[in-house]
Amino acid sequence: MIRVKSPQDLGAGLVFIAIGAAGIFFGRELTYGSAARMGPGYFPTILSYVIIAIGLIIALRGFTLDGPSIERIPLRPISLVVISILAFGFMIEIIGLALTTILLTFIASAARKEVNWRETAILSIILAVMCVVVFVYGLSQPMPAWWGR
Template sequence: MNIIRNPKDVLSGLLFIALGGLFAWQTLDLPMGTAVRMGPGYFPLLLAGLLGGLGLVVLINGLRFPGEMPSGVAWRGLLILTAAVVIFGFAMRPLGFLPAVVIAVFLSALASSKFNIVTALSITVVMAVFSWAVFIKGLGLPLPLLGPWLGGY
């Protein structure tokens, strides 16, 4: 009897656990603080723990429920999502927060093989408003909405 019933979920779970462990290890040199007065390592360690916990759930499901073998790497999605993250990083300073979010989210939507322009534009608008509400209004981060290339600052 084969103990691994869903190799795709088992591999994904192991990857999540490994990444969570790596991220947790990277926070060990940072001061943790307390739940009331969080240090710079508190939230990253919490997220690493959540990632590892999610990986454990996915791993257990891969051992319990049948599934399919991994079929290969979705190169288009991998390359477009990587490009979206890199472009977001490079676009933040010259274009500002909102244009960088809009570009990154729209590019991310292009990664899907089921791309639909109406859905992509809808997701882009929702994510731009959500990002503005959370990071600018909610958290009060001093991020410029528009950068110098678009007349901001």
């Protein structure tokens, strides 16, 4: 009977294999070509096979080397970060870059168990000013800097 000694390695290897298989699947209609005359599918296909090989090596390590078990997925941090990204996308046109940056900083910081709201307020203000200076004024990105503009 084969025993899994490192579930994390086995899981990571299976994820690599799945990503490599997806690369081969989605790139199957691209012209492969040859090493001398590479087509648009040459590099993605080779890279996908390399990713599968890495996945196999990592998965095999899961059967040979001792390692930690798979931990519970922390849903709170993941969901709050995703919510902050979605809030940014929805709110930037309504309240502008500066206020949206402050909002998403507060939402994302709530992902931590012990939040220092004073530090978060200072960080959010600094980030908002920096984002407006860099993206709106420095790079001239077409986004509203402030509410109503």
